[in-house]
Amino acid sequence: DAGVIQSPRHEVTEMGQEVTLRCKPISGHDYLFWYRQTMMRGLELLIYFNNNVPIDDSGMPEDRFSAKMPNASFSTLKIQPSEPRDSAVYFCASISRSDTGELFFGEGSRLTVL
Amino acid sequence: RKEVEQDPGPFNVPEGATVAFNCTYSNSASQSFFWYRQDCRKEPKLLMSVYSSGNEDGRFTAQLNRASQYISLLIRDSKLSDSATYLCVVNTNAGKSTFGDGTTLTVKP
Numbered sequence: 001d002a003g004v005i006q007s008p009r010h011e012v013t014e015m016g017q018e019v020t021l022r023c024k025p026i027s028g029h030d031y032l033f034w035y036r037q038t039m040m041r042g043l044e045l046l047i048y049f050n051n052n053v054p055i056d057d058s059g060m061p062e063d064r065f066s067a068k069m070p071n072a073s074f075s076t077l078k079i080q081p082s083e084p085r086d087s088a089v090y091f092c093a094s095i096s097r098s099d100t101g102e103l104f105f106g107e108g109s110r111l112t113v114l
Numbered sequence: 115r116k117e118v119e120q121d122p123g124p125f126n127v128p129e130g131a132t133v134a135f136n137c138t139y140s141n142s143a144s145q146s147f148f149w150y151r152q153d154c155r156k157e158p159k160l161l162m163s164v165y166s167s168g169n170e171d172g173r174f175t176a177q178l179n180r181a182s183q184y185i186s187l188l189i190r191d192s193k194l195s196d197s198a199t200y201l202c203v204v205n206t207n208a209g210k211s212t213f214g215d216g217t218t219l220t221v222k223p
Contacts, residue, residue, distance in 0.1 A: 031209055042215030043158070043201065045188070050209055085159050091157060095211070101146050105157035 006106035007094050014114050018080040021109045024073055025094030033103070034067055034077050035091040043091070049075065082113045117141060118204050120214035128222055131192050135217045137185040137202030147178055148203040149187045152216065157199055161187075194219045 005024040013019055025032045033048040047057040052069045060067070064083070069075040078088055089108045095101065120137045127133050139147075147164035162169065164176040164185055175188040185202055202214040 033211060035213070043213040045210070045212060048155075048210060055208065056210060093211075097209055101148070101163065101205060103148075103150075103159045106157070107157055 004092055004104050005096050006090075006108035006109050008109055009107065010110045012112045012114065013082055015083055016081045017113075019077065019086070019111060019113075021090050021092075021111070023075045023077070023092030023106060025075070025092070025095075027073065028045045029094035029096045029104070030072075031095045031097060032069060032075050033093045033095075034075070035093065036088045037091060037108075038088045041073040046077070079111075080097055082111075085112045087111055087113050096107075115140060116215075117126040117212045118202055120202050120217050122215060122217060124218040124220060125223060126220045127192055129192060129194060131221075132188065132190045133192055134189075135200050135202075136178050137187075137214050139183050139185070139204045139212075141163075141201075141204065141206055142183065142205045143206055144183075145207050145219060146205040147185050148205075149174075149176060149185075149202055150201040150213070150218075152201055153200045158213070161200070175198045189219075192219075194223065197221045 034046040037043045039057045046059045047067045049069045067077045091108045093105045095102045131209045150162040152158040156162040163179045168177045173190045177186045199216040201216045
């Protein structure tokens with residue numbers, strides 16, 4: 001398996017623009033997580049899905065953020081409109097709870113909002 | 115209060131030293147526990163699971179104290195390659211995985 005695949009790896013955009021981050025989890029994994037990492041706040045859980053259904057989105061910072069998982073092999077995290085304080089590395093991770101419990105991460109999407 | 119708290123460090127130790135990291139969690143219903151390692155500008159990767167009886171993997175020993183809601187990681191005979199950020203992770207029975215902010219370790223020659 002290729003692992004968790006995220007795109008884009010890097011994005012630089014201007015304040016006010018829409019940003020869409022994409023994630024393909026490992027095939028067969030039934031949980032998908034979106035995390036945001038900054039120096040100030042560490043690794044924050046934004047939202048997670050079980051079998052494509054959002055379970056807990058309490059970490060989503062505000063209405064500008066939205067996440068979807070239309071099927072088991074694809075998820076998006078959208079920021080509209082983007083702000084400079086959204087600059088961070090966004091990680092997607094997936095897991096199969098019936099396995100060892102290891103969370104597998106993608107390489108992350110590094111977002112810079114100017 | 116954060117759900118998972120770690121001493122942020124940084125820990126700066128010489129090669130060969132023994133170093134210990136601590137982590138506390140607030141949700142008494144937490145079910146499984148892990149230590150992850152994150153290298154600079156990379157994604158976190160699993161270092162080891164933490165079992166109630168304690169477990170060892172080479173130079174690494176993990177301990178869990180459910181009564182005190184406390185997890186530890188001990189690294190013996192530290193190597194330069196151990197320099198990284200170590201993240202404590204707690205899973206609930208609802209499937210949620212929560213990370214601590216991490217403890218940064220630098221091993222110096």
